[in-house]
Amino acid sequence: MNKKEIIAYFDRCASQWDARMVTDDGKINGILDTAGVREHGVVLDVACGTGVLFPYYLSRNVSRVIGVDISPEMAKIAASKLHDPRIEVVCGDVETIPVRMQCDCCVIYNAFPHFEEPERLIGRLAQWVKPGGRLTVAHSMGLEALRRHHAGRAEHVSREMLKPEDLAELFAPWFRVDSMVSDEARYLVSGERTDMR
Numbered sequence: 379m380n381k382k383e384i385i386a387y388f389d390r391c392a393s394q395w396d397a398r399m400v401t402d403d404g405k406i407n408g409i410l411d412t413a414g415v416r417e418h419g420v421v422l423d424v425a426c427g428t429g430v431l432f433p434y435y436l437s438r439n440v441s442r443v444i445g446v447d448i449s450p451e452m453a454k455i456a457a458s459k460l461h462d463p464r465i466e467v468v469c470g471d472v473e474t475i476p477v478r479m480q481c482d483c484c485v486i487y488n489a490f491p492h493f494e495e496p497e498r499l500i501g502r503l504a505q506w507v508k509p510g511g512r513l514t515v516a517h518s519m520g521l522e523a524l525r526r527h528h529a530g531r532a533e534h535v536s537r538e539m540l541k542p543e544d545l546a547e548l549f550a551p552w553f554r555v556d557s558m559v560s561d562e563a564r565y566l567v568s569g570e571r572t573d574m575r
Contacts, residue, residue, distance in 0.1 A: 381471065384492055385449050387535045388427075392451035395428050405518045405564055406434055409487065412557050412568045413514035415440065419482040422446070422506050424472050425489030429456035432465055440464065444481070446472045473502045480508035486515045491536040497548050504552035507571045513553050514568040515545060521560050542567050 410431075415421055417439045423431055426445030435443045445467045447453045453469035468475060484507050493499045500513070507513055521539060540548070545567045546555040553569030560566075 381448065381494070384535045388447075388449035389451040392428065392449060392455055395452070395455070396430075399428075399430060401430065402518060406431065406487075409514065409516040409518075409564075409566060410434055410438065410485070412566060413485050413516070414483045414512040415485070416482075420444075420479065422481040422484040422503070424484060424486045424503065425492065426456055426467065427452050427489070429459045429465075429467070431485065431487055432456070432460050436460070436462060436464065442466070444468060444478055446470060446475065448472075473499060477505050481506050481511060482508065483512045483514065486513075488517050490515045490517070491539050494537070496540065496545070500548050500552065504571065507553075509571050509573050511571045512568060513549065513571065514557075514566065516568075517565040519564065520562040521565050523562070539565070 415435060415438050418441045420442045421435050421440055421444070423435070423443060423445040426447050429445060432443060432445065441464060443465045445456055445465065447456065447467070447469060448471050450469050453467050457467040484503050490496070503513055517539075521541070542558040542560045542565065546558060546569070549555050549567065549569045552571060554572055555567060555569035557566060557568040
């Protein structure tokens, strides 16, 4: 798996992405509660895709959302959806673009298996999250369903999802994990940013 393949794959999928997307308000709001998304907060949405979570953030009256996606086609759709000054969409690689500002929370929703090196990603995202802020990795399906989902046509652009306890270990140098859920319906690992090291 490499980034060029990932970009090409998601560029091809972008136009049909929303038509295939199934959202569950209860699951998403539960994830955002755990992620600490609240009024006046600043959110970094990593691999934001077509901006599926943007309306949920705005309904919580956040002050700013920075959505980042490496796929130009995904980012273009996300930027075209909501013309709200609180939303900024950046097309780029979150591991290399300059940090815009420190955020209250960072959410990676339904996207984590598409990053090549999880530890490197988490270390980079720690630079975006202020001390006391939160990083949350979540999926709206359980671990086994997630593995089956990525075993098909997305196999060449994803890696096997880590068990929650293994992901929590990767969080540990920068984040104190206080929420782990892995059941048939969802997957979530979330933690609070510790003091800068």
